[in-house]
Amino acid sequence: MSGEHVLFSLFAISTCASAVAVVVSQNIVRMAFWLIVSLGSTAGLFFLLHADFVAATQMLVYVGGTLVLLIFGVMLTASGPYLRLKIPPGQGIMAAGIGCVFLAMIFVTVVAVDWNETIVTPDGFNEPGAGNTARGLGLSLLGFRPDKDLGAADGSLSTGYLLPFEIISVHLLVVLIGAAYLARAKRRVASTDTEN
Amino acid sequence: MGEIGLKPYLLVGAVLFVTGIVCMASKRNGIGVLMGVELVLNGANVNFVAFSRYTALGLDGQIISLFVIVLAAAEAAVALAIALNFYNNHLTIDVDRGNELRG
16 A cells, blocks of 8 residues: 555545535534535545646635635524424435435446546656646646647647636626625515514 | 556546535535535546546646636525525525425
């Protein structure tokens, strides 16, 4: 067992167990906590896959930003300190059964496919990618692909990601303005169907 | 033992995907449904980065996973705004109560 295998087992078990705990737990605050553990362990998996920039972004944006947003949503919408919305146990058992069948289907598919035969990796392709991916990622977001264009046999240039980057930037701006407009403080409408 | 290979990462991604689907389908809390969506997107990200590491995809997979992270942040912001509006109108976040548009 090398260190990589030990770390992979640790992070993989932590990721999967926390994801299952998100589904199983009924308390919304505990669900948020297990989601934090699951997303953080996934960032560890990204580090193991030599994707250091994606892992750091995952920690910053997902764990630091999105989950804080989710927890604020929990705080603003909880009717009581321990809000529980239970589903009937029959439905829970049915959901677990369907999930297990679905999971078995994907497992069988993944194991059955011979990935080494399907996908041909060039020799030495991953050697410069052992970490330090920030420069390559930034250049491709600007429209350059030095990792593919340097040493290309036919001299053809591959496309970068400048246009998707611009589109997603404007998309994020528009979405955040829209969210701020939607969530602005309003007078609460007296509801007629209060049950609690 | 050599390197880990592609399959274990794909299996982890499959577990994340399936738990996210079950979470989306079985939670009555609207924010719980959102957390299921986050799990599904995260499983897709694991697959993208694993293919980026072990195949000729190169940095493309990591770039797509960055886009997915940004889109997930945008989706969470809008969905939480909608959830706050829903709570203001219904005084609950139970998604079963949002049935005014039922035919």
